[in-house]
Amino acid sequence: MTVVDESGTSKALRREDALLRVDQVQKYFPITGGGVLKRKVGDVRAVESISFDIIPGETLGIVGESGCGKSTAGRTVMKLLDPTGGKIEFEGRDITHLSRKEMVPLRREMQMIFQDPYSSLNPRHTVGSIISAPFKVQGVKPARGVQAEVQDLMARVGLNPEHYNRYPNEFSGGQRQRIGIARAIALRPKLIVCDEPVSALDVSIQAQVVNLLEDLQDEFRLAYIFIAHDLSVVRHISDRIAVMYLGRIMEIADAEKIYTSPRHPYTHALTAAVPLPDPRTERKRERILLEGDLPSPINPPSGCVFRTRCPKAQDLCAEEIPLLRELAPDHFGACHFPEEKHLIPVATV
Amino acid sequence: MSVGEPFLDVHDLKVEFPTEDGIVSAVDGVSFSVQKGKTLAIVGESGSGKSVTSQAVMGLINRKTAKLSGEVRLDGEELLTASTEQVRSLRGKRMAMIxxxxxxxxxxxxxxxxxxxxxxxxxxxxxxxxxxxxxxxxxxxxxxxxxxxxxxxxxxxxxxxxxxxxxxxxxxxxSPELLIADEPTTALDVTVQAQILNLLRDLQKEFGTAIVLITHDLGVVADMADDVVVMYGGRIVERGGIDDIFYAPEMPYTWGLLGSVPRMDVGRGARLEPIPGQPPSLIRLPKGCVFRPRCPYHELVPGNRCDVERPDLLPVTPDHAVRCHLEPAQRKEIAIERLGAQAGQVAAPSSSGSAGSGGAVGSSGMEAQ
Known part of the structure; x- marks a missing residue:
């Protein structure tokens, strides 16, 4: 089985003032056979082992392609899914095994924004009742009354407070995402997990929402876990970035280093694959093409999960799982043969 | 685009859908052309009319529910007035769609x-x-x-x-001579997108295919296109060579688009400059310029021209046209202000035509043909 004693990782990824600390968290989904007994025949290893921490006011981006486990990771650390292994600490308290009920008070501190602003809002509830739901659930009575508080929130996220009694279908995609954001910040949480919050939106609207998220972060010193497949958006908003592949973190470092000096061959290929909105730079850029598709998370490759597509793979990669280790100060990579520094020259525009 | 026979030539294309709420003018007066071996990108957001345009070219719009007018010529052959059978015999053979x-x-x-x-x-x-x-x-x-x-x-x-x-x-x-690709990589991961774009490029080189690429992703446009058409509210608001659009754009909407896109090579701290407001409803389009309600520069235009008068798509250079009431000098000034150093180098490679950097060959090479 997988041996993941990431001693180096655990030490170095442990910052004293961490708001959330995720230590070798694992999430398997059982696959059951047919018949009445529903015997377990295997597991989908959505998240194999991930470790990171996040401090107040920080944005950690989690990037990766479909099926890499980034959304499952987000839901698991939020405890919307129960982890099958590892440990999650929030403000120093172990929350790994808390029940749904025990989690309720903690929901004031940690909230979530979802991708699809069409299915994450109840179409039969007015905007006012959607945004005020957190007050009801938590039994909070704002001094000036719920409606005044909600209307303030609406104004804060750029919605017209007079639309308090309207229904979600009367709003556009971007406005709905603002409703979801107002609901998430209603109780002044410390951490918000944003799962692809802007990927359903048009470019011009996407920029409005990204700016709003940045403003709110500055105003309330929010920490974000920003999960997205769009590397440009993640690079824009994140302080640090974790790159995931098949349930594991391949590399985690400062956002700029992930782009300018990726140490993991996967990060390198991923960043090189993103076309830049700059034709002159684009014509000069090197391209690294990865062959093939993502392997199955039911039966992942032995050793390094990326080795089947890695241009640098050697025998060792099939035998031993590379541990996430500190390759440079605050720069962690899980690779036996990490890339040299500064592969990509910083773009000179 | 004036020299050499374009393989696909679209002229004054209009598509209207009558609905209970009124007529939806999805495409209004769209003209463009593509030569063999070249890629034209049609850029726009939801509701800009980019997909309807491509469907009209492919003959995929039901004429019972829509009103079409204008001209679509494929290698000189008029398609809009052609019979369904005639278009069907071309579709899949001389032109294909992804x-x-x-x-x-x-x-x-x-x-x-x-x-x-x-x-x-x-x-x-x-x-x-x-x-x-x-x-x-x-x-x-x-x-x-x-x-x-x-x-x-x-x-x-x-x-x-x-x-x-x-x-x-x-x-x-x-082996179609025209390939229309409607957001061919939007649903794919970036590493797969890179494979697919590479494949399209190789095939174009081999077969000399003309490609119309419809996308909202400016990175893909920068990677693939020779020429660009920017659509908004069913109209072309700017048209030009790839370098014109990225380095010398003159339409406020194009500035807004470029300012909205986060760049992977630019870090935190650089703030995005989004376009305020929402795209217009195609049923109740503004009377004047369709972009007027979201345009931060309409006050620079004397009188209320932007409110009452639809601007025409007017040429700036033979290959670059803009639909805007602002004076050309004003537009150039604002472009430099908005795009900074990038816009500073704007004119150099495209106007001198010297193709000093290997990069400029793409677009100037086409003009020379």
């Missing part, structure tokens, strides 16, 4: 091989086994491993990237 969502564009009941072979049999007088062999070869060509085995697979057996390759294989089977 759709965004490969799962809903492939039939779930038939094997990949059968669907591909059918595309061959419709246009070529060959035996079934010969058609199957062509299908196998094309799957190999688009980079599908084990094509002889895959040919028996069904769409659900394949990953998203594989399905998109099958779609591309199907589109390329009869």
């Amino acid at each position: 759709f965004q969502d490969p799962l809903s564009s492939l039939h779930p009941f038939y094997s990949i091989g059968k669907q591909l072979a059918e595309a061959v049999l419709v246009h070529q007088d060959v035996s079934k086994s010969a058609a199957m062999e062509q299908a196998r070869q094309m799957l190999d060509r688009v980079g599908i491993p084990n094509p002889e085995r895959r040919i028996k697979d069904y769409p659900h057996n394949l990953s998203g990237g594989m399905r998109q390759r099958v779609m591309i294989a199907m589109a390329l089977l009869n």
Whole structure:
């Protein structure tokens, strides 16, 4: 089985003032056979082992392609899914095994924004009742009354407070995402997990929402876990970035280093694959093409999960799982043969 | 674009859908042309009319529910007035389309091989086994491993990237001279997107295909296009060579788009400059300039011209046209202010035409033809 004693990782990824600390968290989904007994025949290893921490006011981006486990990771650390292994600490308290009920008070501190602003809002509830739901659930009575508080929130996220009694279908995609954001910040949480919050939106609207998220972060010193497949958006908003592949973190470092000096061959290929909105730079850029598709998370490759597509793979990669280790100060990579520094020259525009 | 016969020439295309709420003017007066071996990108957001434009070119718009006018010429042959049979005989043979969502564009009941072979049999007088062999070869060509085995697979057996390759294989089977790709990589991961774009580039080089690429992703545009058409509210608001649009844009909407896109090579701290407001409803379009309600610069135009008068698409240079009431000098000034250093180098490579950097060859090479 997988041996993941990431001693180096655990030490170095442990910052004293961490708001959330995720230590070798694992999430398997059982696959059951047919018949009445529903015997377990295997597991989908959505998240194999991930470790990171996040401090107040920080944005950690989690990037990766479909099926890499980034959304499952987000839901698991939020405890919307129960982890099958590892440990999650929030403000120093172990929350790994808390029940749904025990989690309720903690929901004031940690909230979530979802991708699809069409299915994450109840179409039969007015905007006012959607945004005020957190007050009801938590039994909070704002001094000036719920409606005044909600209307303030609406104004804060750029919605017209007079639309308090309207229904979600009367709003556009971007406005709905603002409703979801107002609901998430209603109780002044410390951490918000944003799962692809802007990927359903048009470019011009996407920029409005990204700016709003940045403003709110500055105003309330929010920490974000920003999960997205769009590397440009993640690079824009994140302080640090974790790159995931098949349930594991391949590399985690400062956002700029992930782009300018990726140490993991996967990060390198991923960043090189993103076309830049700059034709002159684009014509000069090197391209690294990865062959093939993502392997199955039911039966992942032995050793390094990326080795089947890695241009640098050697025998060792099939035998031993590379541990996430500190390759440079605050720069962690899980690779036996990490890339040299500064592969990509910083773009000179 | 004036010299050399364009392979596809669209002139003053209009598409209107009558609805209960009024007439939806989805495409209004759109003109563009593409030459063989070149790529034209149509850029715009939801509701800009970019997909309807491509469907009109392909003859995929039901004339019972829509009103079409204008001209669409494929290698000189007028398509809008042609019979359905005539257009059908061209579709799949001389022109083909790749759709965004490969799962809903492939039939779930038939094997990949059968669907591909059918595309061959419709246009070529060959035996079934010969058609199957062509299908196998094309799957190999688009980079599908084990094509002889895959040919028996069904769409659900394949990953998203594989399905998109099958779609591309199907589109390329009869070596079409025009390929319309509607958001061909939007549903795909970046590493797969890079594979697919590379494939399109290689095939274009080999067969001299004219490509119309419809996308909202400015990175993909920068990577692929020779010329760009920017659409907003069913109209072309700016048209030009790739460098004109990225380094010397003159329309406030284009500035807004470029300012909205986060760049992977620019870090935190650089703030995005979004376009305020929402795209217009195509039923109740503003009377004057369609972009007026979101334009931060309308006050610079004397009087209320932006409110009452639709600007025309006027040329700035022979290959660059803009729909805006601002004075050309004002536009250039604002462009430099908005795009900073980038806009500073704007004119150099495209106007001098010296193609000093290897980069400028793409667009200036086309002008020279």
